[in-house]
Amino acid sequence: MLPSSAHPDEPEESAPGPGSGVPDDDEERELDWLALPESVRDRIATLAAAALGKLPPDDVPRQLRPVARFAPAKRARVGGNALLTGLKDSPRFRTAVLEWLREHRHDALDPNAGDSVASAAAAVLLGESSASSRVRLVAKHAEETTLRAERDAALARVRKLETELASVRDELRQARAEAEQARSEREAELDKLRGRLREQGVALRQARDAADEAKAEAARAGADRAGEIERLTAQLERERQRAAAERARAERAVAEAEVARQSAREARDADEVRLGLLLDTLGGAVDGLRRELSVGVTRRSPADTVRGASAGRRTGDRVSDAETLDRLLALPKAHVVVDGYNVTKTGYPELTLAEQRRRLIGQLAALHARTHAEVTVVFDGAGVTSIPAANPRGVRVLFSDPGVLADDVIRELVASEPPGRPLIVVTSDQAVVTSVRAGGAHAVPSAVLLARLGRV
Template sequence: MCPDARPSPDRGDASSSRPETGEAPAPIGAGDTEAAERAPGVLDWDRLPDPVRGRLAEVAAVAVGGLPISNVPVPLRRLARFTPAKRARLGAGPLLAELRASAVFRSAVLAWWAEQRPGELDVHCEEPLRAAAAAVLSGAPETDEVVAAAARRGEVAELRAERDAALARVDKLTVELERLRAELADAREQARCADQLRDAEFAQLRRRVSEQGAKLRVALDARVAAETTVEELRGSASAELAQALAERDRERARAEEERRRAARATAEIAAARQAAREARQADEVRLGLLIDTLSGAVAGLRRELAFGGGGPRPGDLVAGAHGARAGAPVDDRAALDALLALRTVHLVVDGYNVSKTGYPELPLADQRTRLVRQLGALAARTGVEITVVFDGAGVVAAPTRGSRGVRVLFSDAGVLADDVIRSLVAAEPEGRPVLVATSDRAVVESVRRRGAHALPSAVLLARLRG
C-alpha cells in the first residue's frame, strides 16, 4: 500500500462520493469519446502491458461502486450491483473501453480515489502498477516512463522468479543424481551377491531335478489309476444327475400348482376388497344425500324465521360505536383491532405502497413474498378476509394464489392497482366494513367516498410486526 493510505469509507451510500461543492456532477455522455479522439498525445491503450490494464480495471471497478449513478457510464451501470472483484473480473473489457473513451469518467475515477482513498492512487506511489494506473488516468507527462518502469519491474520480477525456479530445479536434480549414484552402487553389490547365490541355487536345482524325475514316474503311475477311478465316478454321477433332474421336474410341477392356487386366492381377496369399497361408497352416497337434505331443511327454516336478514350491518355498528361516519380513517392500533374483531370485515391492501413503506431495501419479489407471508399470519390469527393487490406491469411470473387466507391479485397490463382497489371497494355490499390499507392520498379519498375505512400503511405494518 502507498504511504498515507487509509481504509475506504463505507460505500453503501452513494451520496458519500459526491463532491462537497453541492453541485451535481455532469453525466457522462458520448461526447467524451470524440473529445478524447481529438486530444493531442493520446496514449496508445492497445500497447499497455497486461498487468497495467488489469490494475486499471481494478481501480475503475472499485470506483464504480462508490460513484453517483449519473457519473457512471450507461454500459457500466449494470455492473454497479456486483462486488468490486467481480466487476473487475467480468467487466474488465467494458471498464477499460469506457476509461479509454471517456475523459470525464477517468476524471471521476481519479476524483473518487483522491477523495475516498487519498494517497493510494498517485503517480509517485511506490507500487509500480498503481503508479502506472494513476499516470494513465491523469494523463501525466511521464506516463510512458511510469508505464515502462512498471513493465520493466514486472519483467525483472518474472526473470528473478524464473532464476529461482531454475536454481531450485538444479538443487533437486543434484540430490536426485546423488541418490541414483548410491542406488547404482547398491545395485552392483546386490548383483555380485546374486551371482554367488545363483551358482549355489543352480547346484541345488540339479539335485532337485533328479529327485523330481523319480517322483514324476511315481505320479504317472498314480495318474493312470486316477483316470480309471474317474471313469467309474462319471458313470455313477450320470445316474444320480438323471435322478435329480426328474426330482426337479416334479418339484417344478408342484410349485406351478401352488402359484395357480395363490393367484386364485389373490383374485378372491381383490374381489372382496372391491365389494367392500363399493359398499362403503354406497354408504357415503347415502350419508351425503342425508346431509344435503338436512342442509336444505336448515336453509328453509332460516328463510321461514328470517334469520340473518334486515337489521344493522356490522359496519354500521362499528361506525356508531366510535361516533364516526362510514369511511373514517383508522389512525391507531386500537381502532384497527376493533375493526379486525368483526368477522365480516374485508381488508384490502395496496401491496407495493405498504411493502415499500416497510422494507424498501428489498427487491420487489422479496417485498411481495414477505408482505403476503405476514398477511397470512394476520388472517390465521383474526379470520378476516384479506385481499392484497399489486401492479402487474413488469411481473414475469405472478403467483395465482397467495398464502392461506390471503387473496393475491395483480392488475392487468395498462391497469393500475389503485383502480383494482377501487373496483373491489365498489363491489362490496353496503354496510359491510371494508378497510383499505394505503398511504396514497388519491386512493384514500376515493375509497372513503364509497364508505371504506382508510388504514395508513404504517399502522398496518406496526400491527403485522406486533
C-alpha cells in the first residue's frame, strides 16, 4: 500500500511490474472495464465494494468517498460504474483493493477457480495476460446461455402455437359439423313451413267463400232489420217523451221539498233565538240574585265540611306486567314520566348514549301515537354536549340542569301534578319508586315498558 502522505487521486511515481498483479499500459488498453460482461462487472464491483469500506481514506479516490459511506450491497448496486472506473484509473486504489482481498478474501483472486466468472474477475483485477481470453469466454458463455434461453422460449412458443392450432382445427371441425346440422334442420323446418303455407292457402280460400256468403246473408237481413229499427225508433221516442214528463214532475217535487226545508230551518232558527234570549234573561236574573244575596261560587260539598276526619292521599301501585300498564295508559289524561337512561341501559346498553336517547324517543313517540297519553322522558344532563333542537311530536324531552339529578326532576314532575290524575313513572331505581309512589304515581319497572314498546 502507498505511504499515507501520498495524495489518493494522484498516480504513483512508478507503475508496478507484471509480478505485482497490476496490469501495464498495454494490458490496460486491451480491456474496457466498463464494457466487461455484466456478471464479471458485478463480481468485481462486489469485491471492490467489500474492500472500499475497510480501506484508509488516503487510498480511496475522492469520487469514491461518498460511495464508501454506503452499505456494501448498496455500494455495488449504486456505485458499480464508479468502482470500476476507480479501479481502472487509480493504480493506488487498485493495489489497495488487491492487498485487502489477499488478506481477507484470498480465494477471490484465484484465476484458476472453477467458476469462469470468478476466474475472469480475478484475472482482470490481477492484470493477468489471460484476462481478455477469460472475459471473452465468460461473454461467450453468457451469449450461449442467452441463445439457449431464447431457443427454449421459441420452442415453447412453437409448442404453444401448435397446441392452439390443433385446438382451432378441432373447433373448426366442430363448427362445420354444427353448421351442417343447422342447415339440415333449417331445410326440414322450411319443408314444414311450406306445408303449413299450403294448408293456410286452402283455409284462406274457404274463408273468402264463407265471407261472400255472409255478405249476401247480411244484405238480406239488413232489409228486415231496417223495418224493425224504424218501429223501435218510434217506440223509443214515445218512451223518451214519457220520461221527460216524469222528470219534470220530479223536479217540481224537489223544488217544493226544498221550500219546505227552508221554511222549517227558518222556524227552527227563530225558536233558537227566542230560547237563547230566554236563557240569557234567566242567567242575568240568577247573577243578580247572587249579588243581592252575596252568595259566592263554591266547589265544596257538604261532606267537605265534616270535622274530625281526613281523606288522606292514596299510594300509587307497583305495575309488574304489560297488561296492567296498558290499562293505565287507557285512562283519560294519563301522564307517563320515563327515567331515560334507566330504561335505555336496561334495554340496549351496547349503544352510545346519543343512540340510546334517539332510539327510546322514537319508541315513545310510537307509544304516544297509539295511546294518546302525555309522555315525558328525563335524561341526566351531565356530559350532554348538544341537546336536540326538535323532538318527535307528543314526547317531551327534558335534561337535568348542571348539578341536578334526573331523579330529582322526576320527583318534581310528580309533585307538580294535581291529585287524581293518572300518573305513571317508569324506573327501576327503588329510591325513586318509593318517593313517586308516596306521591300517588304508579311505578312501572323499565323491563315492563321495554316489553310494551316491543309491541308498538
